[in-house]
Each structure stands twice: as structure tokens, then as C-alpha cells.
Amino acid sequence: MRESFSGLVIRRGEKGFGKAFEFAEIAFRNLPFLEEFHFFELVDSTNERAKSARPFSLLFAEEQTSGRGRLERSWVSKKGGLYFSIVLPGYNVSKLTLISALSVAEAVKDSKIKWPNDVLLFGKKFCGILGEAFEDKAIVGIGINVENDVSEFEFACNIKSYYPLSIKDVFENVMKNFAKNYTDLLAGKWREIFERFAKICETRGKRVKVITPGRVIEGVAELSEDGAIVVNGEKIYSGDCIHLR
Template sequence: MQTGKRNFRDTIFLNKRPDLLNPKKISNKLFTRTFGKNIFYFNSIDSTQDAAKKLEQNGAPEGAVVIAEEQTKARGRGDRSWFSPKGGLWFSLLLRPSLEPKEIPLLSLVFSLAIAEAIEKECKVICKVKWPNDVLLENPRLKNSFKKVCGILIEMSAESDKVHWVIVGCGVNVNNLLPKELIPKVVTLKEVLGKKVNRNVLLQALLKAMESFYIKFVQEGFSVFYNSYNQKSILQDKNILIEDYKNKTEGKFLKLDSDGSLILLTARKELKKFFSGDVSLHS
């Protein structure tokens, strides 16, 4: 007798099936309103972000997703190159939100929380978020050892009071190999779980969670996520180093403010507020 419950091992793990993304399979079992209803698949592409921008210019609807097996010229924040070979989840999501331009940076916090919770639920692992756009994964064999498993890039076109479009780029290390120079700070789901992950099932879970969080954010704002984000933040009570426009500031992470900014308590007992920057844990 079937209970209707999904079997964890039969869905999230690949077993002997080929590790290929299948847009039809993703869409068929994707119970969302708009996210992933239009999927544009590429075996290899320069950048899913650039492809999504072209689709936007051609009138693609909100929720359209560009996915690729590999990217050859992918980029992260600050135009840094993003290593994205076959085996990972590299996708860009097109949004046309009824939000003010000042609210858009909060999407990186909202989506990183959504992705962290979805990976936890689907893969039975522990994730943390790191301001402003990273998801970290714990290696259960090394307690409290967290490495980056996902990064998010937010790009938009807007006027002073109106947002035309937003493209959310997501890179998740799933079954892909990592270059030696990234191994100290980056991890894959395969490495932690010990088996290949079904990327089609995982992408379904991510898009479902992202849409749910997005709708709630548009309707109710960031306040509904504020406590959850702080609880899942790797920075809680940590000494950190933040690099912002070539300036480096050390201090203790005090809190995430309601507007999504980071509040730092410096060694001189000064409070400093940051809306962007690169953060690293500092001993």
C-alpha cells in the first residue's frame, strides 16, 4: 500500500541514474505558481545570468528559469569568476517584482534562507547562512565545520522608484568537482552525503521554497524572516572581518538590522553599519 510519502533514498540520491538535468521532469512535478513554469536548458553556456537578461528583453514572464550543466564565464558578486563545471546546479531566475529598489538587496537574504532550509529538509543536513549571500553546509564528521555550498547574485534594472526586473543567480555545489584552491572554504553536497544527489529533485525543492519565501516577502516584508535569519546566521556572537570598498574593519557581529544591514561592534566600542561587503570569520 502506498502512503503518498516520498522515499528519501529513492528521490534525493541518484543511485545508478545518469546525472543530467531534465527540464520536463522538473516542471512536471513542480507545484509552483510561476517559478520554473518556463525552463530554458543549456548543456553549456557562458552565463545563465546573461541568458536570463536576453529572455527578459524578449518578454519572458516572471518565474522563468535558465539552467545549465556548466557555465564557462559565470560570475559572482563583484564580477568575480564563479567556478561552475558539470555536476552543480547553476541557474538564474527572472523576477518582475512590485517592490521598491531599496528592497531588492534583501532578496539575497530571503533566498539564501529559503535555499538553506530547502537543502536541510531535502538532504537531512545542517546549513547556516552568511551575510549577505552565502549558504554554508556542515560536515557531520567535523562538528561545527561549515563550508560554502551555495552563493547568490542579485542583479536588477530599476529607476529611482520602480523596479523593472530582477535576476537571481544561484550556484549550488552538488555533485561537481572542486579545484584544490577552493577546497578549504567550499564543499559539495556529494562530499558531505557520500552519494550523488538527484539535481532535478533538488532544484524542484529549491524553486518551491524560493517562491514561497518570495511571495511572503512581497506581501509582508523582511520582518517575517528577521528572527529566522538571525537564528540561522553563522555570524552570531562571532568576531568578523568585513571588507567594504577596500576598507577592512574588524569587530564583533552584533546583529542584522531590520533593513538587512550588518551591525558591527568595533574594538573601540563603536557601532558601524554595513549594507554590503565581504565577511570572514576572524579569530
Template structure:
């Protein structure tokens, strides 16, 4: 079989009006949800809006993203309405030294929401890739725009095996999840993000006091695993992932030394390797 087995009716568009009715109300973090048919990058668009003074809680959803970017500059794309592609704009008040936790916070929230709504066992690969088993379900990218932070997510929902970009990716449809309806999934993710963000903000960004660090460790697929971390400088480090420090950095023990890594692409190493 080749191509998509889904028709346009089976991949319905999201309703901007319905999302705003459900999510935007007095006291809510979310101040407005915009749904566009296509764009180059929701992160780039929201970053430009942030520089123009857009407020915290702005959400931008694209039915099709033409120039999506992942971590380490990777590009990716998917058929229209086959996934959830959206970004949020935050203007965090906690000290900037604690804001490295924001993408991890988003990962915890997204994993919790997807697990609850889709009834699949979602775990996190450091820092914030959503996995089912060892296959990637979603990626998250956080970028700073002056005093704002834009966080984007790409979640594979109805993609077929043939539509997935690599053999290491998966989708809710492939995993036979209980829900492949993008509307309740998006609502659930945004509500979980709001809940975790409020707790983290109330604790002035402290990952221990807010419970964020323990929540992250509870859903981590990386801690306790042997890993190979491909570093931004082209080098690689192999060792045992032992923990997450108070800045959200990965701690790896290798040949008797402990390394603390703020960036890198993690590969979970099988014990036989």
C-alpha cells in the same frame, strides 16, 4: 587521485520537460524552466531576457557555465553537470527600498531546501553564502535589470575535493550528503523560494511581518561572530557582527562604534586571531 571520479552516467543531464511538469502549473510562480547545455552566465542571459520583456518566474539552468560571476566580480567555473547553476527572474511589487532583502530571502530558502533534501547542516554567511561548517557550498548573486531582479545560484553538488576551486569550498558529495541528485535539489530550492517570496510579497516586503528577518537570523552563521569585513573601497573593518537591520544590512560593533554595512566580503575570524 586527480580529475573527476564521475562518469557521464553518474552526472546525468537535467530533464527540462520533467522540471516543467513538476514546477509550472496554474497559480505557480514559475512560468517556464529552460535547460541549456552551456552558456556564459545565466544571470547575464536572464537580465537580457528581462530587458526584452520576459515575465516573472522564468528560470534558466545551465549544465555548464563558462563565465560565471560571483559577488565582488569574482569568476568561477565547474565541470559540466557537477553542480546546479541557474538563475530566476522576478518582478517584485514591494517598494524598492525593501528589495535588498531578495538575495537574503533566496539564501534562507536555499538553505532550508538543501538542509531538508540533502540532510546537511547548512548555515548562511552574510549576506547569502551557504556554508557547511566554514566551507562554502553555494553562492548567490542578485542583479537588477530595470524593474526586474535576476537572482543566480551556484551550488556545488558532486564536485570532488580535487575539482573544488579552493580549500575553503565544499560540495554535497564531499560532505557525504544524503542526496546528490540535482533534480530534487533544484525542485526543492525553487519551491522554497516561491513560498518565501509569496510571504514576503504579501507583507509588502516587510521583513518582520513576513517572518523573513527572524528566519534569516535563525540560520545565520555570522551574527554573534567576530568578523572581518573587506569593504568595496579596499578597506577592512573588524568587529562583532551584532545583527541585521530592517534593510538587510549587517551591523558590526567595532571599538565602541556601530557600523551598518550594505556590502562587503565577510570573513569569520577565529577567536585566537
């Protein structure tokens, strides 16, 4: 074990006591490919720190001061939430982001996905995901509202409001699901993964407005098997999707 940034880096096989080792044990037990676990009580952004981490690492924070979401939006990351980034070898980051959303949604009962990667409970968002691609690695950052206070945000919720799941419970469930989905992805089982994603994606069949750089497209949304949304016959791979009532 060695100090890194303001946190700790724990390698597979190392033993110890305290919160860092408890969460590391969950990650190592469920992710057979994981080599390093970085634990921070407080950090600016796990995705930012992940840029200098090696592939097959997971960076975990109890709290972030500069958490980031899609489209350069901030993600409020108070204590009581679950914030982590997984660093993997270079791969299709859109598919990694999709399996991450699926892993979270299947970890919490009644969850739905709003394209491309927001996870909702009863119409309110409790999880956001940020995927970033680099030449030698892909990073998927996941932020989950578990028991942190989100009352100031009208369209957000936390899991605790509906289900008595602890941060460790949610982390365990997500790790287990991610391990299966990532293994299936590498094994060429994308179609099976996509079918499960499409089944719980609320965007499918809805009238939407998709905002992309320089364009706004409205129409009924369908999903393409490569993870894109299709509106008026046009494939869109990234953008801000608004469900119209």
C-alpha cells in the same frame, strides 16, 4: 517551444520529453508565478542571459563557462552542479538575495548562512548567490555544488559529500522553499523571514572583518532587520565579510 540562444525556452503548459522538460516540470509545479523556463546544456552565464529575459522566467544550465559570483569573482560551474537564475519584476534585490540564501539553506540539512549570502555545510561553502537590480527587473543567480568535483578548492564542498541528494532533489527543495519565501515576502511577512534567516546565520555575534570599497571594518557583527550587517554601530549593506577566529 522555441530555440533561444543555445538552449530551449519552455512555456507553462508545454509538454515534452528529456532533461529540459523534467527540470521545467519541477520549476513550474513549485513556482506558480513562473511563465518561462530556459534550459541550457552549456552557457556562458545564466545571469548574463537573464538580462534579456522577461520577468517570471527561470534560466537553468547544466554547465557555465563564465559563471559569476559576488564582487565580480568567477564561479566555477562544472557539470554536476546546479546553476540557475530567477528573473522577477523590480524589487529590493537585497531581500530577494536573502530569501534565496534562506531557500537553499532550508533545503539542505545542517546548512548555515555566512552574511550576506554564502551557504555553508560544516564550515565549507557549497552555494553562492548573485543578486542584480535593473530598472525593470531583478535577477537572482544561484550556484550550488551538488555532486560536481570541488576538491581543488580548500574552503568549498559539495552536498554529495554529506547527503545522498540528487540534482533534482535539491532543485525541487529549493523551488518549494523559494515559492513560499517569495509569497511571504510579497505578503509583508518580512519579519518572520528575517527571524528564520538570523537563526541560521553564522555571522551573527562573530568577530568579523568586512572589506568594502576603500574601507576595512573590524568588530563583532550583528544583523539589522533590513538585511544589513552592523559592525561597531555602522550598517553595511554589501562587502566581503571574513569571520575572524
